[in-house]
Amino acid sequence: VTIRRLLIANRGEIAVRVIRACRELGISTVAVYSAADADARHVREADAAVAIGPASARESYLNIDRIIAAARETGSDAVHPGYGFLSERAPFARACEEAGLIFVGPPASALEKMGSKIGARALMRGAKVPVVPGEAPPDQSDKALSEAATRVGYPILVKPSAGGGGIGMKAAQSAADLPDALNAARREAKASFGDDTLYLERLIERPRHVEIQVFADTHGNTMHLFERECSAQRRHQKTIEESPCMALSAAVRGRMGAAAVAAAQAVGYRNAGTCEFLLEGSGDDARFYFLEMNTRLQVEHPVTEAVVGVDLVHAQLRVAGGEPLPFAQGLISQRGHAIECRIYAEDPARQFLPQAGTILLYHEPRGPGIRVDSGVGQGSVVSVHYDPLLAKLIVSAETRDAARRRAIIALRNFAVLGIRTNIPFLLQLLDHPDFVNASIDTGFLDREASAIAAAAPTELPAAATAALEFHRTDGTRHHAPGTPGTPGTFGTDPFQSLKGFRV
Amino acid sequence: VSDVRPLGDGWYLVTEGGRQWRVAIAGDTTATWVFVDGQVMRIEAPTGRDRPPGKGRGDGGVMSPMPASVVAIRTAVGQTVNEGDTVILLEAMKMELPIRAPRSGRVTALHCAKGDLVQPGVNLLEIE
Numbered sequence: 001v002t003i004r005r006l007l008i009a010n011r012g013e014i015a016v017r018v019i020r021a022c023r024e025l026g027i028s029t030v031a032v033y034s035a036a037d038a039d040a041r042h043v044r045e046a047d048a049a050v051a052i053g054p055a056s057a058r059e060s061y062l063n064i065d066r067i068i069a070a071a072r073e074t075g076s077d078a079v080h081p082g083y084g085f086l087s088e089r090a091p092f093a094r095a096c097e098e099a100g101l102i103f104v105g106p107p108a109s110a111l112e113k114m115g116s117k118i119g120a121r122a123l124m125r126g127a128k129v130p131v132v133p134g135e136a137p138p139d140q141s142d143k144a145l146s147e148a149a150t151r152v153g154y155p156i157l158v159k160p161s162a163g164g165g166g167i168g169m170k171a172a173q174s175a176a177d178l179p180d181a182l183n184a185a186r187r188e189a190k191a192s193f194g195d196d197t198l199y200l201e202r203l204i205e206r207p208r209h210v211e212i213q214v215f216a217d218t219h220g221n222t223m224h225l226f227e228r229e230c231s232a233q234r235r236h237q238k239t240i241e242e243s244p245c246m247a248l249s250a251a252v253r254g255r256m257g258a259a260a261v262a263a264a265q266a267v268g269y270r271n272a273g274t275c276e277f278l279l280e281g282s283g284d285d286a287r288f289y290f291l292e293m294n295t296r297l298q299v300e301h302p303v304t305e306a307v308v309g310v311d312l313v314h315a316q317l318r319v320a321g322g323e324p325l326p327f328a329q330g331l332i333s334q335r336g337h338a339i340e341c342r343i344y345a346e347d348p349a350r351q352f353l354p355q356a357g358t359i360l361l362y363h364e365p366r367g368p369g370i371r372v373d374s375g376v377g378q379g380s381v382v383s384v385h386y387d388p389l390l391a392k393l394i395v396s397a398e399t400r401d402a403a404r405r406r407a408i409i410a411l412r413n414f415a416v417l418g419i420r421t422n423i424p425f426l427l428q429l430l431d432h433p434d435f436v437n438a439s440i441d442t443g444f445l446d447r448e449a450s451a452i453a454a455a456a457p458t459e460l461p462a463a464a465t466a467a468l469e470f471h472r473t474d475g476t477r478h479h480a481p482g483t484p485g486t487p488g489t490f491g492t493d494p495f496q497s498l499k500g501f502r503v
Numbered sequence: 504v505s506d507v508r509p510l511g512d513g514w515y516l517v518t519e520g521g522r523q524w525r526v527a528i529a530g531d532t533t534a535t536w537v538f539v540d541g542q543v544m545r546i547e548a549p550t551g552r553d554r555p556p557g558k559g560r561g562d563g564g565v566m567s568p569m570p571a572s573v574v575a576i577r578t579a580v581g582q583t584v585n586e587g588d589t590v591i592l593l594e595a596m597k598m599e600l601p602i603r604a605p606r607s608g609r610v611t612a613l614h615c616a617k618g619d620l621v622q623p624g625v626n627l628l629e630i631e
Contacts, residue, residue, distance in 0.1 A: 184599065187574075187599075188599065191574075191594070350568065353568055353569055353600075354569060354595050354596040355569065356569060356570045356595075358531070360529035360530065360531060360536060361512075361513050361527050361528075361529035361536070361538070363527065383570075384569065384570040384571060384572070384595045384596060384620070385596075386596065387596055388596045411541050412540050412541035413541075414541070415527045415538040416538075416543075417513075417527060417528075417529040417536035417537075417538055417543065418529060418531065418536055420543070420545075421543075423541055423543070424541060424542055424543065427541050456542070457542055460537060460539050460542055460544050461519075461524060461539055461540065462505070462519060463505065463517035463519050463522075463524035463526055463539060464517075464524075464526050464537045464539045464544065466505040466507050466517050466519060466526075467507055467515040467517050467524075467526035467528060467537070467539075468526075468528060468535070468537055468546075469507075470507040470509070470515060471515070471528045471535075
C-alpha cells in the first residue's frame with residue numbers, strides 16, 4: 001500500500017477496527033483523543049496517540065484544525081475519518097487535500113453533492129434513480145415550510161439537510177404536529193451539524209430500509225456489494241442489520257444494485273459508500289426509492305464483509321492509495337447469512353435512556369461465525385459525551401435462522417456489568433415472531449420496542465442467587481474484579497496489585 | 504442444593520438441579536451486578552454513604568436520570584409550573600431529554616444553568 005502512516009480521526013469501535021486493518025497492511029497508526037478518552041481502547045491500540053482537546057466533541061473530534069495539526073506533527077500521510085464526527089464534512093476532506101494528506105473516503109466534491117439532500121435528489125432524478133417525493137424550500141420560514149409540507153403531503157418527515165444517522169429527524173402526522181417537529185429538528189440540526197436547513201419528505205408507511213454497499217476506485221471501476229437490510233431501527237437508530245434482505249427478489253436486487261452504481265457515478269464517487277433505499281412491498285413487485293447516500297464506511301459494514309467475504313477497510317486503504325479495487329462485480333456473490341446486533345449503553349427498561357458509567361466486568365463471546373467489533377473493555381469509562389455504541393456482534397451462518405440462533409447464543413454469553421446495555425432487549429427481539437419471519441418494517445421497533453423490552457425476564461435463575469451468596473460470604477476479594485464497599489478496586493489483576501513489578 | 508465453584512475474574516460455575524450455569528459478579532460502591540445467560544441484575548448497595556446528604560429523591564426536587572448537559576431552561580425562580588410541563592431540556596449522547604415538572608407548583612430554586620453538565624441524583628430545581 002502507498003499509505004505509510006494513518007491518522008484515525010475517530011474513537012470507539014471504528015477506530016479500533018481501522019487500527020487492526022492498518023496493522024495487517026503494515027501501515028503505522030496514529031490515534032487522536034479527547035480529555036475524556038485518554039484511557040480509551042483506541043488510544044492503547046494505536047502506534048501513537050495525540051491529545052486533541054477537551055471532552056466536548058466540538059472542541060476535539062470535530063476540531064478540523066487540531067486534527068490536521070496532529071496529522072502534521074506525527075508525519076501522517078493519510079487520514080481515516082471513520083463514521084460520524086467529520087466523516088461526511090466536505091471542509092474536512094478539503095482541509096486534508098490542502099494539507100497534502102490522503103483522505104480515506106470520497107473526494108470533497110462528492111461529499112458536497114451528496115451532503116446536501118436537496119442537491120442529491122436533483123442529481124438522482126437526473127441519473128434516473130427513483131426518489132421519495134419531498135422538497136426543501138429555499139425560504140426556511142415556518143410559513144414556507146408549512147406550505148411545502150402541504151404540497152408534499154402528510155404524514156411527513158422533517159430532516160436536517162446536512163444530517164445523517166437519524167439525528168434531528170422528526171415526524172409530523174398532521175399540520176398540527178409540524179411546528180414542534182420543525183423546532184426540535186432545527187435545534188438538533190444546529191447543535192449536531194452547525195446548519196439548521198430543513199428538508200421535508202413524504203413519510204412512506206411501513207417501508208423497509210434496504211441499503212446497497214458501493215465502492216469505486218480511481219481507475220474507472222464502480223461496483224456494488226449487494227444489500228443490507230436495516231429495518232430494525234428505533235427512532236432512526238439502527239439496532240439489527242442483516243444480509244441478504246429476505247424481501248428482495250433477484251430481479252429487484254439487480255435493479256437496486258444498478259441504481260446504486262448509477263447514483264455513485266452521478267457524483268463522481270470514490271471509495272466506500274452506501275446508497276440507502278426505502279423498499280415498499282416485497283418480491284418482484286417491490287418498489288424502491290433512493291433515500292440518501294452515506295459517503296463513508298457504515299457502522300454495519302461487517303455484515304457485507306461476512307456475506308461477500310471481503311475486507312472493506314483494507315479495500316478503502318488500497319483504493320485511497322491509488323490501487324484498483326481488489327474485487328470485481330462479476331466475481332463476488334452473497335454466501336450464507338449475516339446478522340449484526342448493536343450493543344448500546346442504554347437501559348431498555350427505562351425508555352432506552354443512554355447510560356454512563358464504568359464497565360466493571362466485560363466478556364465477549366467467541367466461536368465459529370462470531371465476530372465482535374468493540375471499542376471498550378473491562379475498566380472502560382463510558383461517558384455521556386459521545387454516542388452510546390459499545391460494540392457490535394456480527395454472526396454468520398448458512399441460513400438466516402442458523403445465524404439468528406447463533407446470535408442468541410452469542411448474546412447469552414456476552415457479559416457487560418457496571419452499566420446497563422440493550423443485550424436483554426436484543427435477545428427478546430431476535431425471538432420475536434415478526435423478526436423470526438423477517439416481516440418487519442422501519443416502524444416496527446417504534447411500535448413494539450416497549451412491549452419487547454417489557455417481555456425480558458425480570459428475575460435471574462436461582463443459580464445467580466447461589467453465586468451471589470458465595471460471593472458475599474466467601475473471600476470475595478480473591479475472586480471478584482470489584483468488591484462492594486471498596487471504591488475503585490479491581491481485585492486480583494496482578495498488574496494492578498503487584499508493586500514494583502518488573503518485566 | 505447448589506454447588507458454587509469460583510472460576511476467577513468474577514466468574515462462578517454454579518451446579519443446580521443437574522445443570523451448570525456460568526455466573527459473573529462485579530461490584531462497586533453503589534451496587535453489585537450479576538450476569539447469567541444474557542440477563543443482568545443490579546443490586547443496590549445497602550449503605551447510602553455515596554449519596555449526597557440532603558439531596559435525595561422527592562420533596563419537590565427534579566432530577567436528571569443520567570449525566571447530561573443542560574440545553575435550555577424553560578422556567579425561572581418564582582414562576583408557576585403545571586405538572587407535565589417541560590421545565591428543563593437536557594441532552595445526552597446526541598439525544599434530547601425533556602425534564603417535566605413532577606407536579607404543579609412554584610419554582611423556588613434553580614440549581615443548574617444552560618451549558619452545565621449535570622449528574623443523576625442531584626436536584627436541578629425545586630418546586631414548592
